[in-house]
Amino acid sequence: MKKITYESFAKVNLFLELLGKRNDGFWEIETIFQAISLSDILTFEIVEKDTISFSCNWKELENEENLVIKAARMLQRTGKIRKGVKISLQKRIPLGAGLGGGSSNAALALKVLSCLWEIDVGSQELHEMAASLGSDVSFFLTGGTCLGKGRGEVITSLPSLPAWEIFLIFPPFLVYTKDVYADARLPKTYLSSEPMQNAVKKQDKEGVLSNLFNRLEDVVFRSYPELKAWREELRWLGLKNTLVSGSGPTLFGFLSGAEDVRRVREWAKKKKLRCECFQFQPTKILHVQ
Numbered sequence: 584m585k586k587i588t589y590e591s592f593a594k595v596n597l598f599l600e601l602l603g604k605r606n607d608g609f610w611e612i613e614t615i616f617q618a619i620s621l622s623d624i625l626t627f628e629i630v631e632k633d634t635i636s637f638s639c640n641w642k643e644l645e646n647e648e649n650l651v652i653k654a655a656r657m658l659q660r661t662g663k664i665r666k667g668v669k670i671s672l673q674k675r676i677p678l679g680a681g682l683g684g685g686s687s688n689a690a691l692a693l694k695v696l697s698c699l700w701e702i703d704v705g706s707q708e709l710h711e712m713a714a715s716l717g718s719d720v721s722f723f724l725t726g727g728t729c730l731g732k733g734r735g736e737v738i739t740s741l742p743s744l745p746a747w748e749i750f751l752i753f754p755p756f757l758v759y760t761k762d763v764y765a766d767a768r769l770p771k772t773y774l775s776s777e778p779m780q781n782a783v784k785k786q787d788k789e790g791v792l793s794n795l796f797n798r799l800e801d802v803v804f805r806s807y808p809e810l811k812a813w814r815e816e817l818r819w820l821g822l823k824n825t826l827v828s829g830s831g832p833t834l835f836g837f838l839s840g841a842e843d844v845r846r847v848r849e850w851a852k853k854k855k856l857r858c859e860c861f862q863f864q865p866t867k868i869l870h871v872q
Contacts, residue, residue: 587699590622591691592726592864593682594719595749595828595835598779599797601767609718609734610764613776615783616722616729617744618864621751623684624673625651625691629699634667635659641674650689650716655696657712662702679757681829683719690723710738727866728783730776741783743865744791750847752817752834753857754810758803763830767802774798792824792837803831810834813854820846 598615605611635655639645647653651670658664670692676684690713697704704712713720718735727743774796782790804811810832817825817836822843825836838844844860851858 586626586628587695588624588626589691589695591625591676591684591687592618592723593621593676593684593687594618594722595682595826595833596797597783597791597795598774598776599799599829600774600776601770601798602773603769605734607734610767611733612731612735614731614735615741615776615779616719616731616738618723618726618728618866619682619749619751620746620861620864621676621682621859623676623688625688625695626671626673627692627695627699628669630667630669632667633659633665636667636669637672638670639672639674641678644672644674644678650685650720651692653716654689654692654712657716658693658696658700658702658704661704661708661712662697662700664700664702666700668696668699677753677757677833679759680753680833681758681760681827681831682751682833683723683829686717686719687723689713689716690720693720694724710736725866726864728863730780740866741780742786744783744863745786746862746865747788748838748860748862749835750822750838750844750858750860751828752813752836752847752851753859754807754813754832754834755856756807756832758807758830758832760830762806763799763802766805767799770798795824795826797827797829799830800827803827807832813856817847817850820850822847 600613602611714736721736721738728741730739779794822836
């Protein structure tokens with residue numbers, strides 16, 4: 584068959600609260616995921632031999648621990664498939680950035696290959712596979728705007744928010760999610776995601792902005808105080824709705840016009856930091872042909 588190519592979108596967390604440690608060692612969380620237009624590119628080509636080959640523009644990702652390979656092998660075993668696939672990944676979402684790039688890649692591989700290999704797998708089973716690969720993978724099967732519970736794998740779709748414009752600041756270092764959660768502490772009081780959910784359902788931008796929250800932010804700031812300093816500088820510039828995404832270290836904030844774009848780009852240039860502008864990515868139905 585011919586090669587078929589899809590975008591694999593990143594995410595930010597509009598809200599993230601820690602509810603307690605679970606018996607399995609993970610944290611129980613409540614979060615609001617939002618897909619954004621930053622994406623990797625995945626190309627698939629089905630082959631007759633039952634081999635799975637994987638190539639990437641970042642050679643360090645070409646190993647059996649890559650979630651794309653794990654997803655492909657899981658589906659191949661589940662469906663008892665005798666065909667294989669060549670997968671090529673053009674990586675544009677930074678590693679260890681709190682943007683879910685690896686999880687997004689795995690979810691796309693599950694969705695595409697279950698169709699291309701014609702595996703009779705239901706939505707529930709696909710979500711179970713996704714959850715076994717990683718806590719964020721289930722969200723990327725749905726995309727758009729979602730409530731995440733459990734360790735992040737229990738997903739409820741929310742109305743997709745409009746294509747609001749945001750900026751991303753990419754620090755020149757990565758942060759390991761497991762390390763951030765290992766350093767996290769149980770909060771004395773919990774914040775509920777209900778106000779954020781209500782704002783999302785009403786498409787109320789001011790409500791969304793006033794309820795932005797990430798409990799992991801302070802954990803990341805303890806190890807990387809420069810992140811907190813950068814966030815505060817951006818707020819002093821008038822970009823007050825700026826937050827760490829997930830376990831960091833990427834900072835994201837909302838743009839209200841060309842002047843905001845100019846200010847954040849000039850600031851990033853002075854700090855020698857990479858800055859790019861994107862949009863919220865609404866739910867997109869994947870059609871595999």
